[in-house]
Structure formats: C-alpha cells, structure tokens
Amino acid sequence: MLGIMLKDFYQAFCNRKNLINCFFGFLTYFVLFFAMPSKYIVMLLVCLTIPMISVSPLQYSIERDELSKFDQIILTYPISKKKIVVTKLLETYIFSFVCLFTLSIPIVLTAVYGYKFLDFNDGLLILVESAIFTLIMLPINNAGFMMLGNKKGTIMYVVILSFFVIGFLILNFAVGVEQLLSISLYQWLFYGGMLAVILNIAGYFACLKIYDIRHS
Amino acid sequence: MENVIEIKNLNKIYDDFRLENITLNISRGSVVGLIGENGAGKSTLIRSLLGVIKSSSDELKIFGLDLKTDEINIKKDIAVIFDQTHYDEEFSPKFIGKMLSKVYSNWDQKMFLEYLTQFQLPLKKKIKKFSRGMKMKLEFAIAFSHGAKLLVLDEATSGLDPIARDEILSIIRKYTEDENHSVLISSHITSDLDKISDYIVYIHNGKLMFMKPYEELREDYGIIHAGKELLDSLDHDDVVGIKKESYSYTILVKNRTSIQNVFEDLEIIRPTIEEMMLFYSEKGVELC
Structure with missing residues (x-):
C-alpha cells in the first residue's frame, strides 16, 4: 500500500507539469481571496473548489498509469485489487485533509480574524459545509475516474464542475448564498453527514467492482 | 521432481x-x-x-x-x-x-x-x-x-x-x-x-x-524431404505430419534414430524450434 501511495503522490506532485499546475492553482486560490475578500469568495473557494480538486491525486495517477500501462505490472505485485483501490481512494482523502489545513482553514481564519467579515460560527459552518461537499463529491469523482479513465473522466469532471458552478450562481442570484449559512451546523452534520456516509460506502464498493471488471 | x-x-x-x-x-x-x-x-x-x-x-x-x-x-x-x-x-x-x-x-x-x-x-x-x-x-x-x-x-x-x-x-x-x-x-x-x-x-x-x-525435440524429431514411395514405406506411428510440396513431401517424423538406422543414406534434418513451429502452423500440413 505504501509503495503505491508513494508512486501516486510522486507522480501527482513531483511531476513537473503537475507541480506547476498545483502551484498556479494554489496561487490563484489565494490571489482570488486577497483580491476580492468577501463571504461569497470564501464560500466559492472553500465550499466549491476544495471538493472538486480533492480528486487530483487519483486523476494524476490514472493519467500517468495510462501512459505507461502501469496497470499491467501492478497486478503482478503481491497486493490485492482491494488494497490497490483502497490505496487510491485513501490518497484522495489524505489530499482533501491536507487542503483543509493548508487552504481552507487559513482562508477562513483570515476572513474571521484578519478581514473580520465573517464571524467564528459562520467560519466553522463554512468549513463543515466544505467537508460535507468534499465527502459527497469525492466518491462520485473517484468512481467516475475509475470507470472512465483519464480523458473521459476529465470530461465528466468538467460537466460536474459546470453543474456545481451553475448551481452556485443560481443560488447566489436567486436565493443568496447566505442561505447556506442559515442552515444550522447540526442539520449540516446530520443530513449532510448521512448522505456523505452513504455515498462513500457506495462509492467504495462501486470503485472496487469497477476495478475488478476493468482488470479481468 | x-x-x-x-x-x-x-x-x-x-x-x-x-x-x-x-x-x-x-x-x-x-x-x-x-x-x-x-x-x-x-x-x-x-x-x-x-x-x-x-x-x-x-x-x-x-x-x-x-x-x-x-x-x-x-x-x-x-x-x-x-x-x-x-x-x-x-x-x-x-x-x-x-x-x-x-x-x-x-x-x-x-x-x-x-x-x-x-x-x-x-x-x-x-x-x-x-x-x-x-x-x-x-x-x-x-x-x-x-x-x-x-x-x-x-x-x-x-x-x-x-x-x-x-x-x-x-x-x-x-x-x-x-x-x-x-x-x-x-x-x-x-x-x-x-x-x-x-x-x-x-x-x-x-x-x-x-x-x-x-x-x-532435437534428438527424436527430424524433417525428411522425400517422395511418395518413401512416405509409404515409413511406419505410420513415426510420422507426425506431412506437407505436400510440388513434387515431393516434407515429413516431420519422430524416432529419428530408428528411421536413420533403417534408411542409412536418408538425410534426416534435425529441426529447429522455428521449423517445428512452422510445420505445425502452416496450412496444408496433414498432422497425424
């Protein structure tokens, strides 16, 4: 498991092209925040961007593995298909966790204690919403990339992102994004958490089945 | 073993x-x-x-x-x-x-x-x-x-x-x-x-x-180029495959040594793996 994880993270973040992408992605993230500091930007960055970029380690490794046909050799290693799938999914959760601490929390803390346009409770709510959205989007994106591969998976990803963006815009102009903050923390945790758990369990079994079918 | x-x-x-x-x-x-x-x-x-x-x-x-x-x-x-x-x-x-x-x-x-x-x-x-x-x-x-x-x-x-x-x-x-x-x-x-x-x-x-x-494969098998008369005189159990050429037959045989003892002047070529493979996979070969 550790060997595969080391390979995938190396491919995702030590490959020059991917490293440059990551750097500029993170740069854009902070530039947007500091250029337009507002509640809406914080919600856009934390609740939309983080859930969607969390699938990056899986997408990068699938891209590189397809180029080198690494799948042909990984199945000759003393690792079960189940462990391979668990490793790849775990990488996305680890990356999400890292993004939470390096991107989301600093942005929210700056908004709460720096710019002060957000109070602590709203900041915490935004972080919870981000975590829930991440846990909802991850299994969908993971299963999508596992099933479709890199090219078609990227198309699927762009389509899902578009729906997310359109939804965010409709929410913003029709109802107001602040409505998300009017839902209580406990409601987010209960309903959102329940949906996230169901999707993650279903997503895990779906990924396992997809991997088994693709490599049989 | x-x-x-x-x-x-x-x-x-x-x-x-x-x-x-x-x-x-x-x-x-x-x-x-x-x-x-x-x-x-x-x-x-x-x-x-x-x-x-x-x-x-x-x-x-x-x-x-x-x-x-x-x-x-x-x-x-x-x-x-x-x-x-x-x-x-x-x-x-x-x-x-x-x-x-x-x-x-x-x-x-x-x-x-x-x-x-x-x-x-x-x-x-x-x-x-x-x-x-x-x-x-x-x-x-x-x-x-x-x-x-x-x-x-x-x-x-x-x-x-x-x-x-x-x-x-x-x-x-x-x-x-x-x-x-x-x-x-x-x-x-x-x-x-x-x-x-x-x-x-x-x-x-x-x-x-x-x-x-x-x-x-190297010792027991052999390839013979011969006419119908020789083909008919071979023991059927020794013949693995026959390929009809224009005027002769190419025959893959086993028990090369025994056949050589009987037909002392007959040239029996030791086949390479490639020749055996070609013999088995070529069309027109009658395998016995």
Missing part, C-alpha cells in the same frame, strides 16, 4: 478467442520456452497464470499454493518482465527501488544497487533516457532483488539487438544455476529458446499442441 506450476484445464474465453483446456506442469529448476504464433494465446496464458486476468481452471497452483486463495504469498516470489517497461518514464532506478522496497516485504535494496552497478545502470537518471536494452536490464535488476523463485518473461527479448539479447540470455542462464529458480519465457525469437530451454510448450489457436523436453 517438485512442480513449480501446475495447471489443469485452464480456460479463458473472449468474444473472438478461446484458450481451451490448457493442462501442463512445470518442474522446479527448469527453463520452459513458450512458443506460438501471434494471437495463439501465449500472453493470455501468462496473464491467467499470474491472476492478472480472470480465468477458469480445475487447478492452478504455483509453488504448491492455490492461486485463488494464496495469490499474495505466491506473487512475493514471482518476477514478471514484459516486452517493455511499464514504469513511468519520469522515474529513476533510485525511486523505483524506494517504491518497490515498500511493495515487496522481501525486497533487498543492497542487492538492487549491486545489480544496477553490475548492469551499468545510472541510479538517478530518468528511465526515459534509457535505451531499450538498459530498460530490460533494469527490469532484471528489479526481478532479482526480491528473491523471486519464478521468472516469467513475456516477449522480454523482442526488439533488442543481438548483443543485448545475448547479455539477457547470459543473465537468465546464471539465474537458473540455482535449482530453486525456474523460468517461463515466451518468445518469437526461437533461436533464443534453442539456447536456453529445457522444455518447449507450443500453443496454437488457444490449444496446447505439445509440451516436450527440448532435447527430445
């Missing part, structure tokens, strides 16, 4: 191809050459054997362990080398060693570095800058660094120049000096198999045609 691989009635069905009822045993310490034309089923057999693709079988054991229940334990002691490297070309041997040390519990990093030195492979250079021969040697360095008892080569020497192929064959010969090491090598370059094989397995259209000791 203990068998390293035991296969009984292995089947793999695709829409347009079937690997059918493959049954064979490979004894420990032997080098088995797997031959067959393109699309015969050699790679399908190898992948089924390794559990890379699903197949059905009555029995599939490696090192005496059932592949269905002991796959992980079996794969610790198997090394597989394909016709090209499947590692990301941005990797260096150093990174690959680091990665595989976490994959194989029996990985020997010191041995890996020694093999890299022996094969003159730079440690930190990305493999995209390696020649084809260097990439194959890297694969061998990897294969030998986790104490693999079974080496499986799927067209590993194809595309190599004769010097590189000779080096690879020397490496394989040295590997098999240890009686606990076995090799299954699939190759179109039958001259390579002539040099190192103990057994030859011939797959044709998804079926196992034969598995015979190499020496038996």
Whole structure:
C-alpha cells in the first residue's frame, strides 16, 4: 500500500507539469481571496473548489498509469485489487485533509480574524459545509475516474464542475448564498453527514467492482 | 521432481478467442520456452497464470499454493518482465527501488544497487533516457532483488539487438544455476529458446499442441524431404505430419534414430524450434 501511495503522490506532485499546475492553482486560490475578500469568495473557494480538486491525486495517477500501462505490472505485485483501490481512494482523502489545513482553514481564519467579515460560527459552518461537499463529491469523482479513465473522466469532471458552478450562481442570484449559512451546523452534520456516509460506502464498493471488471 | 506450476484445464474465453483446456506442469529448476504464433494465446496464458486476468481452471497452483486463495504469498516470489517497461518514464532506478522496497516485504535494496552497478545502470537518471536494452536490464535488476523463485518473461527479448539479447540470455542462464529458480519465457525469437530451454510448450489457436523436453525435440524429431514411395514405406506411428510440396513431401517424423538406422543414406534434418513451429502452423500440413 505504501509503495503505491508513494508512486501516486510522486507522480501527482513531483511531476513537473503537475507541480506547476498545483502551484498556479494554489496561487490563484489565494490571489482570488486577497483580491476580492468577501463571504461569497470564501464560500466559492472553500465550499466549491476544495471538493472538486480533492480528486487530483487519483486523476494524476490514472493519467500517468495510462501512459505507461502501469496497470499491467501492478497486478503482478503481491497486493490485492482491494488494497490497490483502497490505496487510491485513501490518497484522495489524505489530499482533501491536507487542503483543509493548508487552504481552507487559513482562508477562513483570515476572513474571521484578519478581514473580520465573517464571524467564528459562520467560519466553522463554512468549513463543515466544505467537508460535507468534499465527502459527497469525492466518491462520485473517484468512481467516475475509475470507470472512465483519464480523458473521459476529465470530461465528466468538467460537466460536474459546470453543474456545481451553475448551481452556485443560481443560488447566489436567486436565493443568496447566505442561505447556506442559515442552515444550522447540526442539520449540516446530520443530513449532510448521512448522505456523505452513504455515498462513500457506495462509492467504495462501486470503485472496487469497477476495478475488478476493468482488470479481468 | 517438485512442480513449480501446475495447471489443469485452464480456460479463458473472449468474444473472438478461446484458450481451451490448457493442462501442463512445470518442474522446479527448469527453463520452459513458450512458443506460438501471434494471437495463439501465449500472453493470455501468462496473464491467467499470474491472476492478472480472470480465468477458469480445475487447478492452478504455483509453488504448491492455490492461486485463488494464496495469490499474495505466491506473487512475493514471482518476477514478471514484459516486452517493455511499464514504469513511468519520469522515474529513476533510485525511486523505483524506494517504491518497490515498500511493495515487496522481501525486497533487498543492497542487492538492487549491486545489480544496477553490475548492469551499468545510472541510479538517478530518468528511465526515459534509457535505451531499450538498459530498460530490460533494469527490469532484471528489479526481478532479482526480491528473491523471486519464478521468472516469467513475456516477449522480454523482442526488439533488442543481438548483443543485448545475448547479455539477457547470459543473465537468465546464471539465474537458473540455482535449482530453486525456474523460468517461463515466451518468445518469437526461437533461436533464443534453442539456447536456453529445457522444455518447449507450443500453443496454437488457444490449444496446447505439445509440451516436450527440448532435447527430445532435437534428438527424436527430424524433417525428411522425400517422395511418395518413401512416405509409404515409413511406419505410420513415426510420422507426425506431412506437407505436400510440388513434387515431393516434407515429413516431420519422430524416432529419428530408428528411421536413420533403417534408411542409412536418408538425410534426416534435425529441426529447429522455428521449423517445428512452422510445420505445425502452416496450412496444408496433414498432422497425424
């Protein structure tokens, strides 16, 4: 498991092209925040961007593995298909966790204690919403990339992102994004958490089945 | 002698191809050459054997362990080398060693570095800058660094120049000096198999045609070019196949020595693996 994880993270973040992408992605993230500091930007960055970029380690490794046909050799290693799938999914959760601490929390803390346009409770709510959205989007994106591969998976990803963006815009102009903050923390945790758990369990079994079918 | 691989009635069905009822045993310490034309089923057999693709079988054991229940334990002691490297070309041997040390519990990093030195492979250079021969040697360095008892080569020497192929064959010969090491090598370059094989397995259209000791093929079999009169005088049990030419017959016979004793002046040519393979796969050959 550790060997595969080391390979995938190396491919995702030590490959020059991917490293440059990551750097500029993170740069854009902070530039947007500091250029337009507002509640809406914080919600856009934390609740939309983080859930969607969390699938990056899986997408990068699938891209590189397809180029080198690494799948042909990984199945000759003393690792079960189940462990391979668990490793790849775990990488996305680890990356999400890292993004939470390096991107989301600093942005929210700056908004709460720096710019002060957000109070602590709203900041915490935004972080919870981000975590829930991440846990909802991850299994969908993971299963999508596992099933479709890199090219078609990227198309699927762009389509899902578009729906997310359109939804965010409709929410913003029709109802107001602040409505998300009017839902209580406990409601987010209960309903959102329940949906996230169901999707993650279903997503895990779906990924396992997809991997088994693709490599049989 | 203990068998390293035991296969009984292995089947793999695709829409347009079937690997059918493959049954064979490979004894420990032997080098088995797997031959067959393109699309015969050699790679399908190898992948089924390794559990890379699903197949059905009555029995599939490696090192005496059932592949269905002991796959992980079996794969610790198997090394597989394909016709090209499947590692990301941005990797260096150093990174690959680091990665595989976490994959194989029996990985020997010191041995890996020694093999890299022996094969003159730079440690930190990305493999995209390696020649084809260097990439194959890297694969061998990897294969030998986790104490693999079974080496499986799927067209590993194809595309190599004769010097590189000779080096690879020397490496394989040295590997098999240890009686606990076995090799299954699939190759179109039958001259390579002539040099190192103990057994030859011939797959044709998804079926196992034969598995015979190499020496038996060389000593017992022969090719005769003769007319109908001689063909009729041969014992039918000795005739393996007949190919009608324009004015004569090309006959593949067994019991070459006995036939030579009877027909002292008859020229009976020892067939190479390639000639036998061509004989079996050519149209117009009547196999007896």
